[in-house]
Amino acid sequence: MSDVSRTADTIGFIGLGLMGHGMAKNIVEKGYALTTMGHRNRTPVDDLVGRGAVEAASVAELAGRSDVVFLCVTGSTEVEALVRGPDGLLAHLKAGSVVIDCSSSDPTSTVKLGAELKAAGIDYADAPLSRTPKEAWEGTLDTMVGAEEAVFARIAPVLGTWAGKIVHIGGVGDGHRMKLLNNFISLGYGAIYAEALVLADRVGISADRLDQVIRGGRMDCGFYQTFMRYTLEGDRDAHKFSLANAFKDLRYLEAMADGAGLVNVVGNAVKNSYGVAIAAGGAKDYVPMLPDYIDRLNGGTK
Missing domain, CATH: 3.40.50.720 (NAD(P)-binding Rossmann-like Domain)
Incomplete structure (x- = not known):
């Protein structure tokens, strides 16, 4: 102590x-x-x-x-x-x-x-x-x-x-503004990873093969590594941040962008990716599980 x-x-x-x-x-x-x-x-x-x-x-x-x-x-x-x-x-x-x-x-x-x-x-x-x-x-x-x-x-x-x-x-308020920007970037990564993994599967490229290319390269980062632990290892607790909290933060981001007069095209697309998961009952699941919901949206069975 x-x-x-x-x-x-x-x-x-x-x-x-x-x-x-x-x-x-x-x-x-x-x-x-x-x-x-x-x-x-x-x-x-x-x-x-x-x-x-x-x-x-x-x-x-x-x-x-x-x-x-x-x-x-x-x-x-x-x-x-x-x-x-x-x-x-x-x-x-x-x-x-x-x-x-x-x-x-x-x-x-x-x-x-x-x-x-x-x-x-x-x-x-x-x-x-x-x-x-x-x-x-x-x-x-x-x-x-x-x-x-x-x-x-x-x-x-x-x-x-x-x-x-x-x-x-x-x-006061600038910490929360920065947090929304931070989460926009990280959750944006998550939405891209989820869609890329599902698309890779559809064209015959395994998650393991995709990971061999990304890991250790310029596109690698700490968020990617914790995100992929669920896909590659089945680790449900690798990144304990719920889809519900992600969707909430992206709604706050949307409001901040509206207040600034910004056309928030990418932010809304990212928000909608998480909204799909929430609508499908995924509120309590964690962010790395988003690929499962994108897969189901596209006729998959995960």
């Missing part, structure tokens, strides 16, 4: 899912006082309490124990519900606190929430994530941060407990 100054912020953490559990584990193991909340899945809560965290019974109780609160939930709908309302963070955090949204959220919502919190003397930062639950557990995630300079300087040490790469993008 690292030594953390007695004057360090106390931390609250809401959202102990695939990413949040590992992030919170690193915060408490590296010396910060951590409060978290009960969850329908008791395993991460019990694990963190065993490592020294305190469990709160409500958002209000967690807010009362925390100077900095991390949110790592599905998206803006969930974030807004946690911040607003009589039982939300806005009503119970003290002035001088910070809320950090690590979810993949709609930047328009982020900017509005930031203004509402600022009016109450509470700072807001968006610090969405890149990489996988494996890196969350290891403390080597990437994060892209939207925050005022002074707020970024304050939160950087605790971000460093779970992130290996921290990039300060700009002001």
